Amino acid sequence: MMASPIGGSRIRMPDTTKGIHVKISVTVNGTVHENDVEPRTLLVHYIREALALTGTNVGCDTSSCGACSVHLDGEAVKSCTVLAVQADGADITTIEGMATDGVMHPMQQAFMQNHGLQCGYCTPGMVMAATSLLKENPHPSEEEVRIGLEGNLCRCTGYHNIVKSVLACAAGE
C-alpha cells in the first residue's frame, strides 16, 4: 500500500493516553478557567470547544496559516502548535479579549479604517500577530511589517491593506 497524502500532514501518534484527562487552569481574557482536557487537545481546540470562543479560527493543519494566533503570556503564538496542557497556568488573550468596554483595540480600528480585511477569516490571527509585532518593534518599516507577518496567510487582500493597517496603527493614525 503506497503512502497516502490524505491527512499526510497530520502526524497521527499512537494514542497511548486514551481515557486520561488532565486538569488545567488558564486565564483567558481575564477569566480563570479550570477544565479537564485530553493530553492531545490542542490549545486552539480547547479555546474553541471548551471555552466556546470561536473567534480564533483554524485554517490549516500544518501550523502554516496563523489564523489561530493568540497571545500567550503576552506573545503571539499559533494556538495549534501548543497543547492545552502546555498552557496550564498561562495568561491567554484571544481576539474576543482585544476590545475594551465595547471599543475596539487600535489595531482592530486600524484594520477597519484601512480595509485590512475582506472575508475576515485570517483577521483575528492577523490582529493578534500584528499587535505582538508592534510590541516588539513599535515603529516598523513596511518591509519589517511584511516579514513580521509572514507566518499569517491571507487570501483576500493581497496584504496591501493589511500592511497599511499595521503601519497606520504604529503611526497612531
Place this chain on the structure above:
Amino acid sequence: MTVIDDRPTGVLGSRLLRREDPPLLTGEAKYTNDLHLPGALHLALVRSPYAHARIVSIDLTAALAAPGVIAAYTGADLTGLWAAPMPCAWPVTADMKNPAHYPVAVAKACYVGDAVAVVLATSDAAARDAIELVDVRYEPLEAVVGLEDALSDRVVIHDELGTNKSYRWDLKIEDHEGAIDQAFAAAAFTVNERYVQQRLLPMAMEPRAVAAVPQPFGGDITLYSSTQVPHILKVMTAITLGIPEHQLRVTTPSVGGGFGSKLNVYAEELLCVALARKHKLPVRWNEERGENAVATIHGRGQIQDMELAADADGRITAVRVRIIGDMGAYLQLVTPGIPILGAFLYAGVYDIPLYDFSCTSVFTTLTPTDAYRGAGRPEATYAIERAVDSLARQMGIDPMELRKRNFIQKEQFPYTAMTGLTYDSGDHVAAADMAAGLADYEGVRARQTAQNVPGATKLLGIGQASYFEMCGLAPSRVLASLNYSAGGWEAATVRVLPTNKIQVVTGTAPHGQGHETSWSMIVAEKMGVAPEDVDVLHSDTAIAPLGLDTYGSRSLPVGGVAIALACDKVIDKAKKIAAHQLEANEDDLEFAGGTFSVKGSPDRSMPLAAIAFEAFTAHNLPDGLEPNLEAQVTYDPPNFSWPFGTHLCTVEIDVETGQVQVLQYVAVDDCGNQVNPMIVEGQVHGGVIQGLAQALFEEAVHDTEGNLKNGSLAEYLVPAASDVPSITLGHTVTPSPTNQLGVKGIGEAGTIGAAPAVINAIVDALSGLGVTEIAMPASPHTVWKAIQAATQGASK
C-alpha cells in the same frame, strides 16, 4: 461610523467603511464551523489513497466498534439515498460525456481523495479516529495524469464512456475557416506557442464546513454551508436527494473566502443532508486543510496552443486557438464550462477580424477542476498577452506600441466582436497611458538599456497585460445559447419600514466582498436616506428565497442593479401616495433628498418617512393602491459587463540564482462607476496577488501516480506578505452604458491581468539572453534552468 466622503455629490463613490468589519474584527462573526449544535453527529470520510483503483472490499467492523461511532457506510450502502447523480449544470455540447458521479464511490475510486466510505460519530475526533479503522481493499489501476496521455485513451477511466474525452467545443465563425488559413499563409509574422495553465489549489482561508439540521417534526431541514451559492445549492440538493425543495432551507453564516471553490455542490453537503434526514439528528462536517487540497475543486488545468498571424505592420489578422482542458475525474457543477468562459476572449483587447477556437476536454484521475477566480478568462488573457509580446519581440518593436496598433479604439464602442458578443465600452489607450505614466515606462526602458548589458548579473524587465473581462454573469439568453442550465438574473426586494428604515433583500451571497456596505450605499443614494438606515438581508433562502448567488463578478452589475431598479419601483409607488396626499399631479412631483415636492412649490412637500407611515397605516391611500412600500425586481442583464485595464509589472532577475524580484506592480483597472472605491481597490489588490501567485509560486504538483505532492499550506506556496510587493493602483472610469449605475464587475480583474504581466516581465528581462519562454510558476529553479539552457545554447 466614519465616513470619508471624497465626492461632494453623495454616497455613491464614497469610501464608506464596511459595516461587516466590527463582527469580523472582534471574533463575534460566526462561520459554519463555529455554530453550536448540541447533539450533532460528526461526519468523516474515508478517502481513496489511490488515483485510480477498483474497490475490492470494505470492512467497517472495527470502525463501528470504535468509541463514539454511531454508524458507518460504504458507497454501496448509500445508493438508495440519491435520486440523481451529483449535478453538472453545464452540458456544453449535446454529446458531452458525463460519468455518473455519486457522493461516495461504489465500484471505483477515480482520484486521490475520492470518498469511499463515511463514519458518523459523536465528536469530530471520534469520527476521524474511526476512519483510520475502516479496512478498504483496493485493486490499483493505472493513473492518468497528463492531458495528452488522457486523450490517447491508453487507460480509459470511466469504462462506461469508452473514452477519456468529455467533449469538443468549437467557436467557428462561418466563412472564417478558409480565410484563416489564407491569413496565416499571407502573414508577414506568425506566432505559434504552447502555454500551460498549471493546476492551482484555490485555498480559501476558511476550509469548507457543512451542517445539516433536521427539524424534529414535519421533515424540514436547514443546511448551513460555507458556500458562495446557497440558492443554487438548495435547488440542486433537492433534485439530487429527491426531497421537496420547499422543505429545504440553505443558509450561510460568515463565509471565509471562496474564489470559485465554493461555487459548487459537494459530496459532503449532500451527505450531511441525507444522513441528517436518515438519523433525524444534526450532522456536521468540517474540512481539514489536507482534505481541502484534494476534495475541493482545483482551478485552471489547460494546455493552450496559441497562434497569431500579423501583417508587416504588426496588425494582427487572425487568432487560432486549440486548448485541452483538464476536467479531472468527474464533472462538478460547472467544470466543463470553464474553458468556454474563456473561449470568447482569446482576441483580448484587439481588433482582430478572424477567429478560430476549439477546446477538447478530457478526464484525468485527479481532483475535478472547476471555477477559480477568473474561470477561463485569466487563461485566455494569458495566452493572447503572451503571444502579443512574442510577436513584438519577433518584430523588434516595443510591446506597448504593438498593442496600441491593435487596440479596439474608443470610438469603436459598443464593439461587436467577430465572436458575436458586444463589448459595452472601453478606452484601452487611456488605461495603457495611465499605467505607463504610473510605472514610468519610458524611464524603466531607459534603465533597462543601461542595465541589461552583456555580463550583467541583475536583469531588468517590464511586462504588460491589457485585458477585457467578460463578467457580470449573465444574460440568460446568452447562457441558453451556451447550454448552461440556469439563468443569469438576480433578484432584489426593497422594503420601506413604517419608521423609514429600509430593508433590502438580495440574492447575492457575499463571502468577503462587502455587499452589505455597497448595497446600503446604492439604496441610500436612490432613496435619500443614510446608509446606516438600510439593512441588507442575504444568504438565507428563508429570507431571500430568490437569487443566483455570487460568482463571475456578477454581484454589482446584476444584483446591485436589481436593487437600484427595485428602489425605482418603490419611488414610483411612493410618488402615487405623495400625489394623493399633496393633491397634486404625479407628473408635477419631483423626488430629491428623500422628499417629494411639487415642482415650483417647494413648500408643498412630503418626506419619504411620512409616506412610509401612510403606506403602513393605509388610512388614506389612493383607490386601488396596496398598503406598504415594497417592491421586488428580478433583473436579467442585457449584456455582460466588460471591465478592462492595463497592468505593468517591473522585475529584476538575479541571473545567478534565477530569483525574480518584483520591483513595482501597477494596475490600472476600469470598472465603470465605482460604488465604493475602497472596496474596489481591495478587490484589485487581492486579485493581483492571486494572479501573481500563479505566475511565481503556485502549482498543484502531482506525481505520475496521481498523488498530490504539495497538499498542505506548508508545501503549497500561497504567498505571505513578505513574498509580494505593494501595488500601485490607477483607475479610469468608463461607465457601462447597459445599466443605470454605469457599473462593471471587479472581483476577477486583478487576477486576469497579473499572471501575463508578470511572466511577460520575466521573459522581457531575459530576452537578451535568448529566453523566449518561462513556464508558470516561475520559481527560481525554473528561471535559472531557462537561463542556463539559453546561455549554453548560445555558447555552443
